[in-house]
Amino acid sequence: MEKESRHPKEATEFTVKENETFKKTLPPDDGTDAANVAKGFIATRTNPIIEKHEPNAWQPISWDLSKSDFVEGESPETVNPSLWRQAGLNAQHGLYKICEDFYQVRGFDTSNATFIRGKTGWVVIDPLTTAETAAAAYELVTEHLGFREISAVIYTHSHLDHYGGILGMIERSRIEDENIPIVAPEGFLREAVAENVIAAPVMGRRATYQFGMLLPWNEKGHVDQGLGKGIPTGSSALVPPTIEITETGQELILDGIKIEFQLTPESEAPAEMHFFFPEYKALCMAENCSGTMHNVLTLRGALVRDSLQWSRYIDEALDRWGDSSEIVFASHGWPHWGENAVKGYLIRQRDLYRWLHDQAMRLANLGYTPNEIAAQVDLPPGLWNDYMCHGYYGTVSHNVRAVYQRYIGFYDGHPSSLDPYTPVEAGKRYVDFMGGIEELVEKAKTAFEAGDYKWVAEVLRHAVFADPQNDDARLLQADAFEQLAYQAESGPWRDIYLTGAQELRNGSIDVPVLQRPRLEVAKGMTLGQIFDFIAVKVEGKNAVELSPMFINWSFIDTGETARLELSNGTLHSKIGPSSEGSDVSISSSRNVLEELIATEYSLPQAIKDARVEVQGDVDKMLKFWETLTNFPLFWSIIEP
Structure with a gap:
């Protein structure tokens, strides 16, 4: 019985009824989406497994195309019927022809890779997340369309799944030796580092929840990400762009192909852009339009996006190219063909983000708090009737709360929210007020039996944080999370609930792995960005005792010098000439610094190996280095 209580359960009668009721609200399906997904199919891989360069015990492969084979037929009782439909569409994979000279590889990663035949080679839009999946996509293109070198690369925006796999398609040495154009929107490098390095440890752990990265793929586990199938694992790199798009209206010719650009900063990503191919009447909307409602604030964490500007950018694209576009495609999802279909799609996507923005702020200005706003806003019929506006990835609920957060912040205005107790305290x-842990759990069981899973989940959070060893509280909260997951139309909501349930039943993940930037990512960072990352690692209280401290760090291979100042436990860096009167002077090559932040290699070992030369107060420098925090990959979320 004990073992069974820790296994996934069936859907309860309340969940079955909820999903049946929800299904009746769904718009009719005329088959257009399925036809668009299948259109232009050429072939897919024979071997579904994409091997990983550096396998590990819990993620031994990079990607498995067959993991979604279970998604077929009618939706099971344990999956929201609308999410099941989306999962079936996203499960299709392979090489597709969009139009003459334009091809996409879909389903090999969470994102799409687009290949455009230029005069001499392939112009690639978004080379996926990992080198492994990118190489597999390129191999498929080569197998069926013939070998051509990569002649240019376009990053649509600053998220990892749109640039991280570049070295699976083209070697870094060739990029440098042949000056291969890599095009990105203004601010790309700054934003890519800010999100994927400085905040990577916390985002990485939360991403294991959002994407269900440690869940089994089946009818009681991960079904779909909503935006795509899931997240691959493997080797990612940050290769800086060689050409920045700095203004809307800018034009380029890449390998003989004319492209017109539109900057869209602070939309789906802080640095993003749309672009149009006039000779082909094809419009790329990056990730500002996709096959689902997107996130105004992604649940793994990110900067809150500007949904008002997002809507305006889509409107601007409509004005610029709506009458000229016969095809629209994006970094996720599938293309749309025909002027009317293109316009209708863009109009509804535009209206979607405007609706979220305007209704959230209308209610905020009436004095409603985020949770109250989320309880009141639904999609209007014209948007609900388009499946691509449904909340498979973002949801109305968390998006309207994000709009509030962007304008108003975390504080809901109530005095009791100013200085709350920690979850444990x-x-x-709460447990004491409710008569003790046993009485609280008994009341929660009654609520569970009545189908009030949301309340059970909320109240048992207090019980688990007060007494994390109480199995009755943990297992009942897990059961509540599970039923909420089975009802969720959103792929991330389902995965978050199910991951929480899994860790409540089996314990939080405790694997001694550290989260560091990959070495290939460190090579793409500026010196200033590297030292900003080091500054985040400084344990301030210990560093206060070493302050003030001045360091000159010279790099013999690049000719650069970083002037570092430790003041009141904070680290400041300036790239420029050495300063006089420093406590420490360091000399090394830049790749040593990259190894120090991206691998287990230590400063004492580098000094011992004579790869770093230190003059001045060596002991003080080593004590400073000891203040740098190592960030674990896993830490507790559902318990203290």
Whole structure:
């Protein structure tokens, strides 16, 4: 019985009824989406497994195309019927022809890779997340369309799944030796580092929840990400762009192909752009339009996006190219063909983000708090009737709360929210007020039997944080999370609930792995960005005792010098000439610094190996280096 209580359960009668009721609200399916997904199919891989360059015990491969084979037929009782439909569409994979000279590889990663035949080679839009999946996509193109070198690369925006796999398609040495154009929107490098390095440890752990990265793929586990199938694992790199798009209206010719650009900063990503191919009447909307409602604030964490500007950028694209476009495609999802279909798609996507923005702020200005706003806003019929506006990835609920956060912040205006207790201290007090842990759990069981899973999940949070060893509280909260997952139309909501349930039943993940930037990513960072990352690692209280401290760090291979100042436990860096009167002077090659932040290689070992030369107060420098925090890959979320 104990073992069974830790296994996934069936859908309860309340969940079955909820999903049946929800299904009746769905718009009719005329088959257009399925036809568009299948259109232009050429072939896919024979071997579904994409091997990983550096396998590990919990993620031994990079990608498995066959993992979604279970998604067929009618939706099971344990999956929201609308999410099941989306999962079936996203499960299709292979090489597709969009139009003459334009091809996409879909389903090999969470994102799409687009290949455009230029005069001499392939112009690639978004080379996926990992080198492994990118190489597999390129191999498929070569197998069926013939070998051509990569002649140019376009990054649509600053998220990892749109640039991380570049070295699977083209070698870094060739990029440098042949001056291969890599095009990106203004601010790309700054934003890519800010999101994927400085905040990577916390985002990485939360991403294991959002994407269900440690869940089994089946009818009671991960079904779909909503935006795509899931997240691959493997080797990612940050290769800086060689050409920045700095203004809307800018034009380029890449390998004989004319492209017109539109900058869209602070939309789906802080640095993003749309672009149009006039000779082909084809419009790329990056990730600002896709096959689902997107996130105004992604649940793994990110900067809150500007949904008002997002809507305006789509409107601007309509004005610029709506009458000229016969095809629209994007970094996720599938293309749309025909002027009317293109316009209708863009109009509804435009209206979607405007609706979220305007209704959230209308209610905020009436004094409603984020949770109250989320309880009141639904999609209007014209948007609900388009499946591509449904909340498979973002949701109305968390998006309207994000709009509030962008304008108003975390504080809901109530005085009790100013200085709240920590979850542990609040939990102890809630449990005491409710008559103790046993009485609280009994009341929660009654609520569960009545189908009030949301309340069970909320109240048992206090119980688990007050007494994380209480199995009755943990297992009942897990059961509540599971039923909420089975009802969720959103892929990330489902995965978050199910990951929480899995860790409540089996314990939080405790694997001694550290989160570091990959070496190939470190090579793409500027010196200033590297030292900004080091500054985040400084344990301030210990560093205060070493302050003030001045360091000159010279790099013999690049000729650069970083002037570092430790003041009141904070680290400041300036790239420029050495300063006089420093406590420490360091000399090394830049690749040593890259190894120090991206591998287990230590400063004492580098000094011992004579790869770093230190003059001045060596002991003080080593004590400073000891203040740098190592960030674990896993830490507790559902318990203290």
